[in-house]
Amino acid sequence: MNLIEETRDRLGPVGVWLPLGMTHPSPDEELAAIRRLEKLGYRTVWAGEGPGSRELFAHGGITLTSTERVVIGTGIANIWSRPGRTAHAGARTLAHAFPGRFVLGIGIGHAFQAAKSGVDYRPLEQTRAYLTEMDEAAAEAPAPVPYPRILAAVGPKMLELARDRADGAHPFAQPFEHTPYSREILGPDKLLIPTHSVLLGDREQARENVAKNIKMMKQYNVPHYFNGWKRLGYTDADIDGVSDRLVDGLTAWGDEEKIAGRIKELVDAGADTVLVTPDGDDLPAILSQLERLAPALTEVTR
Numbered sequence: 001m002n003l004i005e006e007t008r009d010r011l012g013p014v015g016v017w018l019p020l021g022m023t024h025p026s027p028d029e030e031l032a033a034i035r036r037l038e039k040l041g042y043r044t045v046w047a048g049e050g051p052g053s054r055e056l057f058a059h060g061g062i063t064l065t066s067t068e069r070v071v072i073g074t075g076i077a078n079i080w081s082r083p084g085r086t087a088h089a090g091a092r093t094l095a096h097a098f099p100g101r102f103v104l105g106i107g108i109g110h111a112f113q114a115a116k117s118g119v120d121y122r123p124l125e126q127t128r129a130y131l132t133e134m135d136e137a138a139a140e141a142p143a144p145v146p147y148p149r150i151l152a153a154v155g156p157k158m159l160e161l162a163r164d165r166a167d168g169a170h171p172f173a174q175p176f177e178h179t180p181y182s183r184e185i186l187g188p189d190k191l192l193i194p195t196h197s198v199l200l201g202d203r204e205q206a207r208e209n210v211a212k213n214i215k216m217m218k219q220y221n222v223p224h225y226f227n228g229w230k231r232l233g234y235t236d237a238d239i240d241g242v243s244d245r246l247v248d249g250l251t252a253w254g255d256e257e258k259i260a261g262r263i264k265e266l267v268d269a270g271a272d273t274v275l276v277t278p279d280g281d282d283l284p285a286i287l288s289q290l291e292r293l294a295p296a297l298t299e300v301t302r
Contacts, residue, residue, distance in 0.1 A: 107152025
C-alpha cells in the first residue's frame with residue numbers, strides 16, 4: 001500500500017476532533033481522556049491550534065508517548081505559528097519516532113491571525129509558498145518515515161491545492177453537502193477528513209449550539225465558513241435564523257443509532273474519516289458523549 005492507503009486504513013472511518021483550545025483541560029485530564037478514547041476503540045484523535053491551545057507538535061509528542069496505538073492528527077497546525085521548515089522538521093521527528101501514528105494537518109487560519117503576524121491575508125498565495133518551503137526542507141532532509149500532509153480546505157481553490165500539493169483535505173465546520181462536493185474536487189485517490197458536530201439530544205439543543213458557533217464566527221470575523229455554506233445553497237436567512245436545514249446539515253443529532261447512521265452517510269458520500277466533535281462546554285461532558293457513542297460509531301464501516 002502507498003502512504004495514502006496506509007493512512008486511510010490506520011485512521012478508520014470515524015475519529016475524534018477535540019476542542020482543547022476551548023475547554024482548557026489540564027494536561028493530566030487531557031491525556032486521561034485521549035487514553036480513554038483509545039480504549040473505547042477510536043483510532044485517531046485530532047486537535048486544533050488557536051488562542052490558548054497547546055503547541056501542537058509538543059502536544060503530539062506528549063500524547064504519542066502516553067498512548068499505545070491511537071493516531072494523532074493536527075487539525076490544524078496553523079501556518080502563522082511556525083515556518084514551513086520547522087513544520088517539516090516537527091512532523092519528520094514525530095513520524096520517525098512513532099511510525100504510522102502521526103498525521104500533519106496544516107492550514108492558513110484566518111485574517112486576524114495573519115494580522116497578528118503583521119501581514120496581509122492572501123490565503124492561496126501564502127499557503128502555496130508555505131508548502132514550497134516545506135518541500136524544499138524535505139528535499140534537504142527527507143523524512144526517514146513518510147508522514148501524510150493534509151491541508152485545511154473549504155473553498156474550491158484550496159481543495160484543488162490540497163489535491164495537487166498535499167495528501168488530502170481537512171474541511172472544518174462545513175455541512176453534510178460539503179463532503180460529496182469536496183470528494184468531487186479531490187478525486188478518488190486523496191484523503192478527505194472532515195469534522196462533523198454530533199449531539200446526543202434533539203434539534204433544538206443542536207440549534208442552540210449552532211447559534212453559539214455562528215456568533216463566535218461573526219465575533220472573530222471568519223467569513224469563509226459562511227461562504228462555504230452559501231456555496232452549497234444556504235442563505236443569509238438560513239444563517240441568521242439558524243434554520244432547520246442548517247442545523248441538520250451541520251450537526252448529527254439524536255440517539256446513538258441515528259447519529260451513527262448520519263456519520264455512515266458521510267462516509268458513503270466520500271469521507272475517508274469523519275472526525276466527530278461533540279458539542280459541550282468542558283472535556284468531561286464531551287468525553288461522556290463519546291463514551292456513549294463509541295459502541296455505535298466504532299462499528300461504522302466504509
